[in-house]
Amino acid sequence: MRRFLSFGIIILCLFLGVQAVQAGTFYLHEHPSYWWYVVEEPAFSAVIPSGADNYIERSIFGMKSLLMTITVLNNGEITTSNGLITHFYAYEATGADGKRVMLRTVLFQRRHHVVYLTLFLEADEYQGDMREYWIRAVNGFEWN
Numbered sequence: 001m002r003r004f005l006s007f008g009i010i011i012l013c014l015f016l017g018v019q020a021v022q023a024g025t026f027y028l029h030e031h032p033s034y035w036w037y038v039v040e041e042p043a044f045s046a047v048i049p050s051g052a053d054n055y056i057e058r059s060i061f062g063m064k065s066l067l068m069t070i071t072v073l074n075n076g077e078i079t080t081s082n083g084l085i086t087h088f089y090a091y092e093a094t095g096a097d098g099k100r101v102m103l104r105t106v107l108f109q110r111r112h113h114v115v116y117l118t119l120f121l122e123a124d125e126y127q128g129d130m131r132e133y134w135i136r137a138v139n140g141f142e143w144n
Contacts, residue, residue, distance in 0.1 A: 061114045081139035084108060092123050102126055110143050
């Protein structure tokens with residue numbers, strides 16, 4: 001069943017190993033639909049939507065992330081066919097070209113290691129073989 005929760009999705013993950021990351025700052029963008037998100041260490045800027053319901057900076061598995069509240073299909077834990085518990089995010093949104101797009105990602109954690117699988121494509125392509133490939137990849141994952 002599709003649940004339209006507005007909780008949070010990972011928009012930006014900084015995979016930095018042992019480096020410290022400071023919280024970013026939001027600045028106005030030339031276009032009112034966006035903001036600049038600027039981080040000083042490591043130095044980078046990203047353009048993000050300005051219309052999200054909520055913006056949350058947090059750490060997931062030691063990785064600093066910016067979460068934004070938008071239309072979320074799933075944000076929680078699932079158990080794979082192999083009996084592994086994983087965190088699962090899935091959302092759909094309208095892309096810049098007006099087409100529906102989707103992101104699905106699962107994060108597996110074992111001690112201090114994290115492995116993630118991500119699928120990003122136009123929503124109408126998530127059917128048939130493509131859907132089965134994704135389901136097989138998620139449920140077939142195992143730690144050696």
